[in-house]
Amino acid sequence: MTITLTSRPRRNRLSENIRSLVRENNLQVTDLIMPLFIIDGTNKQQPVESMPGISRFSLDLIVQECKTLNQLGVPAVVLFPSLDDTVKDARATESANDDGLYQRTIAAIKAAIPEMIVMTDVAMDPYSSDGHDGFVTEQGTIDNDITLPILAEMSLSQARAGADVIAPSDMMDGRVGYIREALDQAGFTNVGIMAYSAKYASAYYGPFRDALSSAPKHGDKKTYQMDPANVKEAVREALLDIDEGADIVMVKPGLPYLDVIRAVEEVSEVPVAVYNVSGEYAMVKAASMNGWIDHKKVVLETMLGFKRAGASMILSYHTKEVARWLSE
Ligand code: PBG
DSSP states (O other), rough: OOOSSSGGGGGGGHHHHHHHOOOOOOOOOGEEEEEEEESSSOOOOOEEESSSTEEEEEHHHHHHHHHHHHHHTOOEEEEOOOGGGOOTTTTTTGHHHGGGGHHHHHHHHHHHOSSSSEEEEEGGGGGGOOOSSEEOTTSSHHHHHHHHHHHHHHHHHHHTOSSSSEEEOOTTHHHHHHHHHHHHHTTTTTOEEEEEEEBBBBGGHHHHHHHHHHHOOOSSSSSSOOOOOOOOOHHHHHHHHHHTTTTTTEESSOOOOOOHHHHHOOOSSSSSEEEEEEHHHHHHHHHTTTTTTHHHHHHHHHHHHHHHHHHEEEEEETTHHHHHHHHH
């Protein structure tokens, strides 16, 4: 007996060629941004224990790493400094040092590979003796408005070093507009801003804080980073940042927040980025190393999931391995 069905969706899945024709989303190497951790010294590479496959590199090795990424077609990197406690203070003074490790690294990468988009992180935590993204008062609160000029000085110093895109990850109110104004006043009208707009107070940042020794000394980040329960608030944050001049808005972390990427993408007039953070990386690596999942397939499926959710670009520690797979 022949069964007549009006719909047979499986017809569009019958071969790889038909599947490739109907495919709605694709992952490309040009979607990827590699986060890199910098340490002082020369020819130094320190593996990050909770992030197998990821190391902190000295300036010379970071430049090498950027050359490799560039050859693989990766368009951008985002830099994070791992600093000695001795240079940290309450006002994150080191963050505006034009001769600091961070600034020298930006300049060295731009000199060696001018086409590489160098994105920088703006927040006080790697430079702060308190380990917070904003200025900590005597009462232990985070003062929004004292923090803004500190972030602006940090941004200007990074722009002078040659940064292409400034990425404030601090979640202070009004910082995008404040930094935009400072950059424009100083003539850096071509330096872009990628705002960490919807950045949640997440437990998934654990391995990153190990990598930078940047965990808060007291309390948590809940008075500035967002409550994981909220999505409307993420839309509000993104719209405010766009209004203040953000060129790209970001949702972070990635996997537990795919609905947030979708919600922000639906209202955003600028591209949406997602940060596939350290804890997400660590979980996938741990399961892979135990042989519990197929590493390559799980990573590629995860990346595609971000694209399907609405992300235009993905900051991920998997970038280098994904770039290799895509070029095979
Ligand atoms: C610091 C910053 C953090 C991350 C990026 N920038 C940590 C934090 O807010 O505590 C997390 C990235 C990751 O986990 O991969 N402002």
